[in-house]
Amino acid sequence: MSASGNLGRGSIGNRVGVEHHFYLGGRKRLDIRLPLGLLFMVFGLLLAGFGLMSHQELYERSLGININLWWGAVMLLFGGALFVLGHRQQNQAQSVKAAAERE
Numbered sequence: 001m002s003a004s005g006n007l008g009r010g011s012i013g014n015r016v017g018v019e020h021h022f023y024l025g026g027r028k029r030l031d032i033r034l035p036l037g038l039l040f041m042v043f044g045l046l047l048a049g050f051g052l053m054s055h056q057e058l059y060e061r062s063l064g065i066n067i068n069l070w071w072g073a074v075m076l077l078f079g080g081a082l083f084v085l086g087h088r089q090q091n092q093a094q095s096v097k098a099a100a101e102r103e
Helices: 033-053 067-102
Strands: 021-025 028-031
Touching: 028 033, 028 067, 033 067
Parallel strands: none
Antiparallel strands: 021 028
């Protein structure tokens, strides 16, 4: 049991930064945003494609709003944002690593 002054030290809530990497073994790390971004983009494309190809009669119950098209677009944008953020972070990590190796 720790003293009251040390309460909370070393707990999960006191981490300095958030790790977005998935450990693959060795020195390889995969940013989890890359595969999740791709997954959301694929499902968004499928859903939006279905919304574009389906008949308008299907959307009479939803007041004529093409729900599949709109949610497909939302999923596509969300997946794209995840993918871009993960790819940007990976490029920054590689440039930092290259700069450290040059020194």
